[in-house]
Each structure stands twice: as C-alpha cells, then as structure tokens.
Amino acid sequence: MTQLTVEKEQLVRPALTVSGISKTYGTGAEARQILGDITFEAYDNETVSIVGPSGAGKTTLLRCLAGLLEPTSGTVHLRDQLVTSPPEQLAVVFQDYSRSLMPWLTVQANVELPLRGKAGLTKTERHERARESLESVGLGSSGKLYPWQLSGGMQQRVAIARALAYQPTVLLMDEPFASVDAQTRSDLEDLTHRIKARYNMTILLVTHDIEESVYLGDRVIVMSGTPTTVTEIVPVDIPYPRDQITTKSTREFAELRAHVLSQIRTTTG
Amino acid sequence: MSTEAIVTATRARAGKTPKRRALTIITEIWLPILLFAIWWFASADSTSIYFPSLQSILEALGEMLTQRFASDIVPSLQNLGMGLLIAIVSGIAIGALLGLSPGLYRAFQPLLEFMRAIPGVALLPVMLVIFGIGSSMKIAVIAFGAFWPIMMNTVDGVLSVDGMTREVSKSYRLSRFDHVLRVVLPAASPQIISGMRLSVSLSVILIVASEYIASTEGIGYIELMSARMYQMDTMWASLLLLGVLGYVANVLFRYVEHVVLRWHRGVRGNTQGGQG
Structure with missing residues (x-):
C-alpha cells in the first residue's frame, strides 16, 4: 500500500515544483517583500518562460529555484528532492556572460570545469563531453580560445555549452540574451529551440521580452505587481518547429503576444 | 590620434615580429x-680613491x-630565493584562508596590521638572537618581510572576487579544492602578483641588510668589508652586481x-577597445 502511493507520487511529480515561494529582504520597518506566494510547476521536456517587467524580482525567483537563495517561505522541489542548495540535476545560464565565464580558462576548460565534480567521469570523458556540447552550440573549433577572444554571442554560447555538458534535467536561463544584439539574439533563440529538440530537459527561461517568452515557451508565466505574484499562466499552443519569420508572423503569435502584454499592463499600470 | 595610428601603436606594443622586438630592445638599451x-x-684617468676607473671596477667585478661566486654570490641568491619562496607559499595560503573566512580575517586584522607595521629590518637583531649568524637568520628575515605584501594582497584579491564568479562556482557545485585553486586564486592573481612584485624588491633590501649586520658571506658582506678596507673598486663592483641582480630579478x-x-590583459584590452 505504502509502496503503491510512493510509486504513484513519483509518476506524477513534475520536473520542478514551486509551492508558495515568497521572499522578503530585511526585517521590521525596513522589510521589503519582493516575491509573494508564487506557485507553479514545470514538466519534463517543457520550456516555461517567466516574463515580467524589469525589477519584478524575476532574478530573485530564479536564484531561489537554483538553490542559491533561500526563500522566506515556501518550497522548491526538483522531482522529489527539496531544493536547499544547488542541486546536481540543475544548471544555470546567467545573463552576464562576461562575468559568468572564467577569463583565465580556455573555452574548453570553462565547459569542463563543472564536470570535475561529477562522480565517475574520467579526464577523457570530461574532455569528450565538453567537446560535444561545444559542437552542439556551433563552437566545435573554438575550444582552445579564451572567452575574451570571442564575441558576446559566442561567449553566451560557451555558457550554454557549459550548462549542457553538465547534463541537467532542469536548465535555468536568466535573461540569457539580454546583453547581445538583435541578430545574435534571434540566433541564440533558435539555438535554444534546437537544444530543446535534442536534449531531454526542462527549460525555465526568465526574460523581460514578451515576444521571446512566447516564441520560446510552451507556457508563459506572467509575473507582475509588488510584491510580485503570478498574474496568469498562458499556454502557447504554437506547433514546432517554430521559426523567426513564419511563426512570428502568424495571427496566433500576435494574439498571444498582445495577451501577455495586456496582462502585464493591467497589473502594473 | 587617428584610428590607424592607434592600431599601429597597439601592434608595436604587442611586439610580435622579430623586427619589432629588435627595435624594442634597441630603444631600451641605447641610453x-x-x-x-x-x-x-x-x-x-681617475686618481680619486673614492671613484676609481670603470675599468678597475669591472676587473674587480670579474674577480x-x-x-667569490660559490662562497658569496650563491649563498646570497640561495637565501633570497628560499626566503621569497617561503613568503610566497605561506603568504598565498594564509591570505586565501583569511580572505575566504571573513570572520577569521576580522578577528586577526588588528594583529596583522600591527605585525605588518614592523619594518622587516627591525627583526634583524631578534632573528640574530634566535637563529644566530647563518642562513636561517637571513631566510627568516626575508620570509617575514616579504610575507606581508603577498598575504595582504592575497586577502584583498580574494575578497574582491566577483559575486557572480562565486555564484557560478556554487551553482555548479565545484569542490572546495577546485573553487579555491581554479576560481578564487586565479581571479585574485593580478593582486597577488602585484604583492609579489613588492616583496621581491623588499627581499633584496633585506638580504643586503642582513649581510651587513652579522655575516661572513654574501654580496652585502663583500660590499661592507671592501668599503672598510678602502678597496673602492670591489665596493663599487658589488654595488653594480646588486643593481644587475635586482634588474634581472625584475625582468624574470x-x-x-x-x-x-595573459588573460587579465586580454580582458582589459577587450573592455577598453569595446568602446569603438
């Protein structure tokens, strides 16, 4: 009987479960609540976009999910495991690639660095895995270069390759394309689509760009208000493969985009 | 300066081609x-006792x-190297430890500031009493004096490691070992190295001073003895040798x-050139 319940529970557990997360900085009169009671799930192989205006505490939420920050209340579960510190099945792509990559390591060594802690990986396997994931982001021949010898977009690709080599079940991306130019941005968005198709991962993408949230997401979680709460969870039923020109010019896409925008507007303005 | 001129200047500084390198050397040594x-x-034709001819100084230097290479110059260099090595290893280790444990650092800070304020040469009599005349005393004086700049700069460097860098380390669950050796210390290396640069000059001062005080060997000892015996050419020669050694140490x-x-210059070059 007990065993049956456990089995059943494992079957239905989403990849990531966020229940009633809130975060307050400071105490007493100076207390400032950033996040208020946020609940949602992210399922296997799903891309969930978290969109909201700048300063809405999206990064705070992401840091709670990554186990880098302890929420004031509420819990985060990765499958059945309560997240209290960074879990092994989770990787993060940070916004600022120039600071998240180690400038004293080559591109290859940057991607290999997190693999050193993975149990049971030999040096050759580490090397091979890093090379493979660099190839999958189109940087197969740049392993010997240093991050600062690459363009911004390429540096962010290295950061993505580093996350992929880690082979997480959940990939968190914090405004990953906010610091690159428009052309590079759409290239990287399409790269994210390819990654999603190739790897079995749940992707959580934090962004302030409404169009991007719809283009990349299977669902869009709209966040706004002070303290920030979930305004609406919008399903995006646009079929794959999606592409920059045709998908973005469909009526469906335009409607979803307008809908998400209006959701953010009504709650902030 | 036109864009082209900036590009040319940058290339000259990089000095990659043999021709450019030769040019750099020539501009540095003609004076x-x-x-x-x-x-x-x-x-x-100098007849002054105090200022002999360069020729006689060079002869004394050759002699x-x-x-006296094995008897005096080697011991000087050995003590210098040994003292510096101890200072570098212990300075980086203790500096990293204190930088990574802010509580410990705060507790030790007043004591460290006090110890650092003691001039290295002031320890000569103390070390003389403890270790007697010999290499140990000189090594101890150098190690003590050279330790502080390295240690303090390591603490500074470790404390100023970017928060994002720490976050990456944490989220990818790097082991403590990898975090310190592959992330924190490389990130702090620009400060650590500038501390080491200070320590190298300090330790040259300390080795000479320790050879003046109580010694029967060393370049400083030669200088002092030759001055006392009015062997001015040898005195000047030892001074010349010290200068050359200091210069070579600096070049190395x-x-x-x-x-x-290399990476630090690369990053800086990027952020400065990124404006254009």
Missing part, C-alpha cells in the same frame, strides 16, 4: 650603453664573479607576470 661609455671614458618577474596574467 644605458651611452651612459656606460661616458662613465668609462670620464673615469679612465668577484670568478673567485615581468616575464612570469606576462605569462600568468
């Missing part, structure tokens, strides 16, 4: 050679290098810095 030549001819150090901090 020393000229001054040397002036010294040589101006002092040629020193051949006859610059080379190490060039290799170790």
